[in-house]
Amino acid sequence: MTHANRVSAAALACVLLAGSPWAVAPAQAQRSTQTAALRVTGFDVEQVDRLEPGAELNFTVWGTPGAAVMLQIDGSRRQVRLDETTAGRYQGSYVVGRSDRITQESRVHANLRSGNRVATATLGEALQSGWPLPGEAALPEIQSLSVTSAPGQGRSEALRYTLRGTPGGQASVQLQGSQARNVVLDEVRSGEYVGTYVLPAGAWVDTQQPLVAQLRLGDRSTQTRVAEAYAGVNLRATRAGYDACVDCATVQAINEVVVDGEGKVLGTVAGGVLGAVVGSQFGKGDGRTAAGVAGAVGGALLGREIQRRNNQRTQYEVVVRMTDGVQRTVVYAERPTFRVGDRVRVAGDTLELRR
Known part of the structure; x- marks a missing residue:
């Protein structure tokens, strides 16, 4: 074969190769690989205790390196741009403003863009702690429940109940004892519910029973039972104290009355x-x-x-309320030394001051 023929054959081979599908296959495969590799591998937020003006939301997105990442928060005024702090890791923050309408139900969408290709992802957690994923039913959670003594009025005793759990709910505890009732707790801080109950005179609490609390959020509720909630509470008005002192009472009134020779109280008509x-x-x-x-x-x-x-004379009737709520009257011929509110013990036909 001559030199010219060799050149022509080589040129023909190049032309044939250029027209062959094998000539473009490597470039197509590379583009296909790059498209598949563009993706978001992680999306996170530092949850805040309460979504309110001034709250700072810090976001992190993991994905394909060398891209641009923008976030869109439902209810926000603008998009959030994240900076690539390390290869494939993008970070940024957004401060909630007064004109924003961001709520616990707001969703957050991330767009990771490289050239004309875009990968998207949706944040898989709520912006506020204690709330479920937006769009899902709320599942309230009780984290802790405690009881402490609180200052009462005069000689009365009071109990302070504290529940911590999902914010934005309605909390209450069930008081077991001489007066079974629900004590409503107020949310004083995000997720912290507090209520104080002052025991009426003669009432007692059954500290041997578990303390039951309920937390309701919308139409969903949860309960918890604490077996020894009163273990560290110094409380006199307990079921054990009631059982051990069935003859204990509290002075309610001291009445001065005039009776005749037969011990009958002189009424208005009889006196007239x-x-x-x-x-x-x-x-x-x-x-x-x-x-x-x-x-x-x-x-x-x-x-x-x-x-x-x-033969008429003056006598004194001391009205007391027993620990079970029943009223009794003890009569004295002379003025007694008791005062209203004194804690006493009934001993037959007389009263003994109890400390």
Whole structure:
């Protein structure tokens, strides 16, 4: 083969090769690989305690290196650009403004762009701690429940209940004892619910029963039971104290009354009749008037009324409330030294001051 023929053959081979599909296969394969490699591998946010103006949301996206990443937050005024701090790691923050409408239900979308190719991802957690993934039903959670003593009024005792859990809910505890009832707790800080209950006089708490709390969020609720919630509480009004002191009571009132010779309280009507009879006999009336009255009511009745009137005396009735809520009255011939509110013990027909 001549030199010219060799050149022509080589040129023909190049032309044939250029027209062959094998000539472009490597470039197509490379482009295909690059398209498949453009992706988001991770998406994270530092959750805040409360979504309010001034709250800073810090985002991190992991994905293909060398790209540009933009975030769109539902309810925000603008997009958020993330900087590539290390290869394939993009970070940025957004401060919630007063005109934003970002809520616990807001979704966040990330766009990772390289040239004319884009990979997208949606944040898989809520922006506020304690909230579920946007679009899912809320599942409230109780993290802790505690009881402490609180200052009461006078000699009364009070209990302070604290529950920590999912914010934005409605919390309550069930008080077991002489007066079973629900104590509503107020959310004083995000996820912290507090309530104080002052025990009425004579009431007691069954500290042997588990303390039950409930947290409701929308139409979903959860409960927890703490077996020894009162273990560190110094409380006098307990079921154990009630069982050990069935004759204990609290002074409710001290009444001064006037009774006749037979121990009966002189009422208004009886006092009025007796006053008319006695006044007619010993006052300005004469014997004929007295005899007229005596003839009307009977001589024996008049004599008995005069004797009862002459033997009247003052006595003192001390009204107490027992630990089971029942009221009793103890009578004293002399003025007692008790005061309203004193804690006493009933011993037969008398009272003993209890410290």
